[in-house]
Amino acid sequence: MAAVLGLQCLRCGADYPAGHFAEDCPACRPVARSNLVVVYESTLRAPRGKPAAVAGRGLWRYGDVLPVSETEGVSLGEGGSPLHRLERAGQSIGLTHLFGKDETRNPTWSFKDRLACIAVSSARKMGAKVIVSSSSGNAGAAVAAYAARAGLDCVIFTFKGTAGPMLTQMRAYGARVVAVENKADRWTLMAHAVREYGWFPTSPFFGPVVGSNPYGIEGYKTIAYEIAEQMHWRVPDWCVVPVCYGDALLGMWRGFEDMMAFGWTDRVPRMVAAETSGSLAAALAEGSDAPPDMRVNQQTIAVSIGAIRGTFQALDIVRRSGGLALCITDEEMLRWQQTLSAREGLYVEPASAAGPAAVEQLAQAGRIGAQDSVVTLLTASGLKDPAATAAMQGDLLVVPADVDAAIGVLKAAAVFP
Numbered sequence: 299m300a301a302v303l304g305l306q307c308l309r310c311g312a313d314y315p316a317g318h319f320a321e322d323c324p325a326c327r328p329v330a331r332s333n334l335v336v337v338y339e340s341t342l343r344a345p346r347g348k349p350a351a352v353a354g355r356g357l358w359r360y361g362d363v364l365p366v367s368e369t370e371g372v373s374l375g376e377g378g379s380p381l382h383r384l385e386r387a388g389q390s391i392g393l394t395h396l397f398g399k400d401e402t403r404n405p406t407w408s409f410k411d412r413l414a415c416i417a418v419s420s421a422r423k424m425g426a427k428v429i430v431s432s433s434s435g436n437a438g439a440a441v442a443a444y445a446a447r448a449g450l451d452c453v454i455f456t457f458k459g460t461a462g463p464m465l466t467q468m469r470a471y472g473a474r475v476v477a478v479e480n481k482a483d484r485w486t487l488m489a490h491a492v493r494e495y496g497w498f499p500t501s502p503f504f505g506p507v508v509g510s511n512p513y514g515i516e517g518y519k520t521i522a523y524e525i526a527e528q529m530h531w532r533v534p535d536w537c538v539v540p541v542c543y544g545d546a547l548l549g550m551w552r553g554f555e556d557m558m559a560f561g562w563t564d565r566v567p568r569m570v571a572a573e574t575s576g577s578l579a580a581a582l583a584e585g586s587d588a589p590p591d592m593r594v595n596q597q598t599i600a601v602s603i604g605a606i607r608g609t610f611q612a613l614d615i616v617r618r619s620g621g622l623a624l625c626i627t628d629e630e631m632l633r634w635q636q637t638l639s640a641r642e643g644l645y646v647e648p649a650s651a652a653g654p655a656a657v658e659q660l661a662q663a664g665r666i667g668a669q670d671s672v673v674t675l676l677t678a679s680g681l682k683d684p685a686a687t688a689a690m691q692g693d694l695l696v697v698p699a700d701v702d703a704a705i706g707v708l709k710a711a712a713v714f715p
């Protein structure tokens with residue numbers, strides 16, 4: 299475990315105590331609201347040996363650079379996900395070294411388990427009794443599972459009319475799921491619970507959103523450590539991440555910076571945000587620190603990245619890494635969802651397919667070269683949100699009970715030769 303000194307504003311560098319996670323940076327509010335990040339004792343960033351072959355499993359393999367120890371941790375076997383070479387998908391856009399980090403293998407089938415693991419572990423360590431989140435998707439399902447594992451109560455605010463597998467999943471883990479009439483009310487109610495009752499927030503809980511709980515974001519550092527180790531400590535040229543509030547983009551970047559300081563690697567990748575709103579791209583074009591509202595682009599099949607406004611934290615990492623933000627359409631996501639499924643055997647949710655769609659845009663524009671190494675984060679399983687896929691599929695071929703007639707139908711349909 300790494301000793302935590304406190305929290306620090308990502309934008310202005312102001313220091314705050316370790317328990318200040320229930321606020322953003324007050325100093326930055328008038329210009330651009332900014333999230334805080336965890337600061338450790340300076341010894342954390344000193345050169346250190348790479349993890350030994352026998353070191354722990356999954357995310358806890360890097361437990362000595364996380365804010366909670368494995369013995370304090372609430373674990374369901376998270377992390378340690380495969381890094382697949384996407385040979386056929388890469389060839390289709392002229393790339394030789396395209397990889398997919400397959401986060402669908404996590405305990406609740408999404409990358410959010412890394413955030414939930416470290417956030418809920420931190421909450422239990424700090425003595426919290428109730429976990430609270432605002433989510434209609436993967437984040438809520440993940441914290442509900444980890445709260446159940448920790449023996450803590452969990453309350454999740456969602457919206458009236460929300461339905462689908464992820465809502466069922468949250469409730470199956472025993473979370474109290476509450477639907478609000480108006481979306482903005484979830485912030486008011488959640489902020490009340492955090493400030494009045496001391497509930498531990500794992501998700502954003504006020505607007506404009508700055509990002510999720512700083513301790514939880516530390517869980518995403520392990521994605522970067524794993525990618526580097528799986529690539530034999532060679533850092534990819536590009537990392538492409540589907541972005542809602544940019545928690546994973548920030549966490550992964552912090553992991554890549556750590557590894558430079560540890561002496562494990564000698565460079566950092568360019569970080570690319572694949573978004574549906576165009577908010578980050580607009581802020582980059584304007585040179586602003588405050589990503590604008592893009593209400594016009596509200597409709598998307600990618601519910602997991604459906605925010606209409608980006609965050610400073612995502613913008614900051616794209617800028618610092620020399621990366622880009624790209625706006626992805628429903629058509630591109632559905633096409634890439636199909637490509638990953640049918641050509642690589644990987645069925646991911648629509649939001650995950652925004653990553654390779656962004657890679658395609660960059661390859662076609664000549665920004666990514668044929669020999670560049672590219673890792674795209676495959677954030678969650680397609681079974682989390684199968685409705686859009688199902689809507690694309692035609693009628694099922696039904697054959698009659700009579701076998702000869704059935705063979706005839708199958709030949710006519712070219713299933714049989």
Ligand SMILES: [Zn+2]
Nearest residue numbers: 307310323326
């Ligand atoms: Zn600040």
